[in-house]
Amino acid sequence: MAGFGYLNEGNPFNIGDTESQEMYNCRIERGFIEHSEFAVPQGLYDSTPSRSVTLPSGKQLVVDTTGALPHNQSYAGLGTVRVKSGETFSRFGIKTPSNYSGISTYTPDYPTDFVNITGVVTAVPGQATYSIQLQVDGTTNINYADDFVFRYVTFNGLQLSADSYYWFAGAVGSTDAGKIILVLNTPPASPYLIGIVFHKYTYPARIVKQPGLYFYAITHHDPSTGWESPPVFNQIEISEAYLNAGPGTAFIKFTSLKASAEVLALFPNVQIKLYRIPFGGSEYLLAKTLTGSIDNTFYDDTPDLNLGSILPTEGNTDLPLESQQVISIITHKESLFIALGDDSRILYYSKPVEHDQFPAQNFFLFDYPIVGLASHNEYLAVLTTKKVYIIYGSGIGLTVGKVDYDAGLIARNTGQSIAGRLFAMWSNGTSDANRRRGILVFNGLRAIDIGLRIKDALDTGTWFTGASSASLSNRNTVIDNRFYVAEIVDCVQTGDFTSETKIFNVVYDTYANGFSLYDSTLKYDGEDCFVYRTKEFVASKLDNPRLTQYNKGIWIRGQGKFKVEFLGDGKVLTTASFDVSEIDVVTTNVKNTRYNSFSLRFTGVKGAKIYDWGLLL
Known part of the structure; x- marks a missing residue:
């Protein structure tokens, strides 16, 4: 009986008994292997996370790079937050008005804006209180109204100081109704003329x-x-x-x-x-x-x-909505977060629910350029080129913690939260000699690299003068909330400044904690297929590899259309093809050979399954 396990590119003799040394386009499900597709979206807004969000209102926001410099016009470039409706892009939020100088x-001008309301009486020596009838411009009687604007009191044409008198309107229903009652603090000694002046405005509310x-x-x-x-x-x-x-x-x-x-x-x-x-x-x-x-x-x-409602946007800024340096956007705890890349190093966040409103104080400034955001469990992970930070809380109660990690360069927008764990791609080195790439898993405030088992696949690509290494394309996705899939570009130098590329995907199964690869170009009889190769084994079951003769056969329990290759020291010795409609055990003989070690490679089309295999010893 044999089992199936995920890819390990280490020493093929020393890897686990159920691990594979080649594994393409297949998943291990309930103990058997079968074909599975692990394609990464290729669009501008779905190739990486945090480039598009859909708000509760139904509006789709994207990082739009159509107006950016040529080197940023890509799925990983810096752009501006825009509302996307079909192929139409529009501004999110409204621009602040320009400075206004008008x-x-x-x-106010007489008589356009106001008329004079006056009243005059002759003083009685020793009398302090007077009832005064008002007139419009000294001609027509008029009753006092609350919107009249008081100006002053005169005594023989001279203004009295305000502390020498007081006045009030005559009581309604009395003989003084509509008149002004003026009270002098000091009764006059002579019969002087007492005058009072009001203005009646055409538009008193002004x-x-x-x-x-x-x-x-x-x-x-x-x-x-x-x-x-x-x-x-x-x-x-x-x-x-x-x-x-x-x-x-x-x-x-x-x-x-x-x-x-x-x-x-x-x-x-x-x-x-x-x-x-x-x-x-x-x-x-x-x-x-x-x-x-x-x-x-x-x-x-x-x-x-x-006056009406309170100004709701006081203290807000539209800098994050105007910026052309946006690298990532995400909604978290009902707020919209906008991260600026390159040297900006700023993360803005909106008011909860009101995603177009960004208080000027709602931002974090980080030590390194931001390369991605990921909503992780109850937290928001902020990935920078060198460090990873975790933001706790919500609304105005946000705090920041730092993950214990300092190795390499985290790739743009490769952070994904899957099944309670946070994943991201990283790399360092600029030559074949010192290149190192990996996949990080963050656990609490710590990070570990789980990519050593597929180091060869991750370290593909060639650095050469005049061109940049493109081994990590940044494209990545999550499938079934289980598989983390990242696109790799295998770049091979063919000339001084030319290269050929082959694209495949690295797949990590978060349930089984194992890697496989995905290459959509692989075919078997013209059909999409999977490939799985076992570890190297010695037929005599000895611990130390030596020249071993094997002249028996192998058996396979499978279903569907598949082939089996028997390899000795990496060379194909025997190939047998099968097409069985039901689960069945098939066998094949192996050419009488003598090699150091042996392995089996299974290739099956969609629908085929390999359940088990063994040696006929």
């Missing part, structure tokens, strides 16, 4: 009466997606001297406030939202929502009491 102060700084924020908002940009801020100062130089009030005017052509091209229905901090307040509140496609010229006429 805010100004305006002095009035600014308090000197100080007025703070505004402007955003773009798309009603169809709900996206709102980070704000651009403005402020304007209204001094006491400015107010006193006019009618004691001012208007704040906005001129030609409009979305840019760039924004309108992407979001034709974009709105402009204007926020203001109420006088004495601390938060920006919504003052106006404007149509972004028209030239908006207006006065701010929203009273503090009528």
Whole structure:
């Protein structure tokens, strides 16, 4: 009885009894071997992980490299986060408005903006309280209204100081209703004329009466997606001297406030939202929502009491959405993470659920360039060229830990989390003499290289002057949440600056902890096939290899269409082909030979299975 195991490219005499020295296109399932496909996607956005995510809204985000420099226009290049819809790409989130300089102060003008409301009485010596009828410009009687703006009191044409009197409106229902009751702190000694002045404004909501700084924020908002940009801020100062130089009030005017052509091209229905901090307040509140496609010229006429919702994007940045250095994107714990590659070394993360909003303080800066992201168990793994970091927590409670690992260069976007373990490809060395490549498995805060058993396959490729080694293509995938599959380019130098390449895949079975290879070009009678070769064995069962004569035969328990090659010292001695519809035991004789060691190579098409084999001794 014999068993089947995975590939070990070590000494073929010393590998495990059930390990193989050749293994292509097959998996070991319940003790037998059969054909299996382990292809790696070849598209721009599915060849490696962390290049495409689908949000809960259904939008697909990708790292778009179509506008990048030529060397980055690939599945592993640096690009920009974009929304992909079919073959159309569009911006994710809305661009921050440009700096706005159209805010100004305006002095209200008589009689366009206001009219004078006045009242005059003759003082009675010793009398302190007076009931005064108001008139419009001294001609037509008018009742007092709450939106009248008080200006001053005069005594024989001279303004009295504000601390020498007080006034109030006559009580409703009394004979003084609609009039002003003026009380002088010191009764007059002579019959002087007492005057009181108000202004009645055409648009009283525009009035600014308090000197100080007025703070505004402007955003773009798309009603169809709900996206709102980070704000651009403005402020304007209204001094006491400015107010006193006019009618004691001012208007704040906005001129030609409009979305840019760039924004309108992407979001034709974009709105402009204007926020203001109420006088004495601390938060920006919504003052106006404007149509972004028209030239908006207006006065701010929203009273503090009528201000609306709080500015939701204060403190946000759109740097991660504008960057052309994006290497990886991923959603984790309801946030969108965007990693910038090369020398940027920055990882941004959005607010939970609100994936287009990136608070400026939501970032991590690493010691080495980021090469990939992987959501691993409850954590986020951040792979850099030299180190691996683990991010714990969620939302605002994120912390970073570092994996105990420092060897080689981790390949871009090769990190994959499978069955509770994190895998990645790594390499170092720039010549055939010092080249070393491997596959890392991360366990907690430690990492080990599991690639020694297939060192020869991983170290393929030739480094030569004038060209770069392409042994690791970076393409990789996960199949059945079980197999980690990485593409290898076997590069053989054929001239001073030319080479030939052969592409195959390395496959790691996380259930059985073993390697195999995948080569889609292998055929048996024109059909896709698997290949499996046993370890070297000595027919006499002696421990030490020696020249051994073998003239018996072999038996195979199998099904389907397959062939068996019997090899001596690596040379094919006998080949037998079979095609059995049901599981059966077949035998074949072996030519009388004398060799140091022997092995069997099985080749089977799709549907064939090899269950067992043995020697007829």
